[in-house]
Amino acid sequence: MIDKKLVAWGSSGNIIREIAEYGAEQAKKVGAENVYNFTIGSPSIDPPAIVRETMERYLNTVPAAKLYTYAPAPGYPAVRQKIADYLSETYSVRYRGQDVIVTCGTSTCLAVLTRVLLSGGGKAMTFAPYFMDYKYYAESVGSSLIECPTESGTFQLDVDAAERYITPDTMMLVINTPNNPSGVVFTRERLEGLAALLERKQKEYGHPIYVVADGPYRELVYDGQEAVYIPSIYRNTIDCYSFSKGMSLPGERVGFLAMAEDVDGYADIMAACMGVIRSFGYICVSSFWQQVAVDCIGATSDISRYRENRDLLYGSLTDMGYTCVHPDGAFYLFMKTPEPDAEAFARRAMKENLLVVPGDPFGTPGYVRVAYCVGHDVIKRSLPTWRKLAEEYGLGK
Numbered sequence: 580m581i582d583k584k585l586v587a588w589g590s591s592g593n594i595i596r597e598i599a600e601y602g603a604e605q606a607k608k609v610g611a612e613n614v615y616n617f618t619i620g621s622p623s624i625d626p627p628a629i630v631r632e633t634m635e636r637y638l639n640t641v642p643a644a645k646l647y648t649y650a651p652a653p654g655y656p657a658v659r660q661k662i663a664d665y666l667s668e669t670y671s672v673r674y675r676g677q678d679v680i681v682t683c684g685t686s687t688c689l690a691v692l693t694r695v696l697l698s699g700g701g702k703a704m705t706f707a708p709y710f711m712d713y714k715y716y717a718e719s720v721g722s723s724l725i726e727c728p729t730e731s732g733t734f735q736l737d738v739d740a741a742e743r744y745i746t747p748d749t750m751m752l753v754i755n756t757p758n759n760p761s762g763v764v765f766t767r768e769r770l771e772g773l774a775a776l777l778e779r780k781q782k783e784y785g786h787p788i789y790v791v792a793d794g795p796y797r798e799l800v801y802d803g804q805e806a807v808y809i810p811s812i813y814r815n816t817i818d819c820y821s822f823s824k825g826m827s828l829p830g831e832r833v834g835f836l837a838m839a840e841d842v843d844g845y846a847d848i849m850a851a852c853m854g855v856i857r858s859f860g861y862i863c864v865s866s867f868w869q870q871v872a873v874d875c876i877g878a879t880s881d882i883s884r885y886r887e888n889r890d891l892l893y894g895s896l897t898d899m900g901y902t903c904v905h906p907d908g909a910f911y912l913f914m915k916t917p918e919p920d921a922e923a924f925a926r927r928a929m930k931e932n933l934l935v936v937p938g939d940p941f942g943t944p945g946y947v948r949v950a951y952c953v954g955h956d957v958i959k960r961s962l963p964t965w966r967k968l969a970e971e972y973g974l975g976k
């Protein structure tokens with residue numbers, strides 16, 4: 580018999596993709612310029628120029644048979660070393676090449692680490708709102724995801740709430756800052772408070788509590804905000820990163836996990852990660868793309884374009900009377916819906932070809948996520964529709 584839960588996950592699909600597909604259909608009917616699709620967190624900005632130069636260099640200098648060969652399962656040693664050197668220099672946490680595993684984006688890191696860290700039992704925890712796939716990863720290994728609230732209204736990390744939600748069953752805590760879907764960047768003060776709490780709880784429970792730092796947006800911070808590198812403040816952290824967002828390479832599927840040697844249970848975790856990767860049938864990350872992306876590590880797309888989008892969207896929506904959390908990072912704006920049922924609002928907006936995602940699957944009803952990684956012109960053209968809806972809901976009066 581096939582597990583009914585897996586069938587349900589596969590059949591219901593992903594609400595983000597469903598709305599986006601509706602948008603694609605509408606674009607055929609009414610013209611792409613009349614559909615304002617804010618559903619997908621896929622960069623609209625070109626990768627930095629160095630990516631194309633590096634691709635061309637590899638294509639022109641490395642024979643095809645060598646370029647497209649199988650890479651070692653954890654990644655090429657030279658690629659792992661480059662990542663380790665970059666992290667060590669940038670964040671002052673010491674990594675060696677063997678502390679890094681090249682993965683298919685952060686999704687793989689999260690799926691693999693969830694399987695490994697919960698293999699002896701226990702639960703995962705995260706802060707709501709959160710990236711919905713965490714739940715599937717935890718449930719697919721027969722565990723569950725505990726959703727700890729953030730501070731009401733600001734979505735900032737709430738250390739007191741964390742203290743109430745952490746139990747002896749808590750084995751791993753997934754932290755995503757800058758956050759999808761809120762755009763909030765957790766402050767150093769709060770993260771250090773959390774780190775102190777976790778140290779205390781580890782001693783009390785007599786087992787490690789691992790932080791899985793899901794950081795694909797860490798370069799995407801605006802106005803001098805700091806995206807704290809969590810491994811530098813809490814030892815039992817595993818860093819998860821991807822080239823999908825900051826380097827605009829989401830479809831090429833390159834990322835990595837990095838774990839310093841002093842993380843508790845280091846050798847077993849590293850070995851078990853490789854075991855899970857093998858059991859998932861991954862073989863390796865694209866040989867070509869892991870070399871290209873990592874040769875460009877540190878380069879980012881022109882992030883100022885996202886900041887311009889954020890400023891226009893946040894400024895316009897709040898002027899119209901909508902309530903939004905100020906997004907300091909990533910490329911999402913989280914907006915309180917003018918009616919409590921976020922899905923009803925999203926469906927009303929859909930009729931105007933304005934596509935946003937309800938907050939419910941992110942663990943936060945009453946909000947919609949607006950992904951502003953779109954062309955600036957899309958935001959400009961969408962404003963009259965936002966205004967029409969604001970008037971209809973009686974906002975700004």
Ligand code: PLP
Binds near residue numbers: 710755759
């Ligand atoms: N984590 C968060 C918070 C995300 O928003 C995403 C993608 O949107 C991912 C992980 C997975 O991205 P990727 O596997 O492309 O790195």
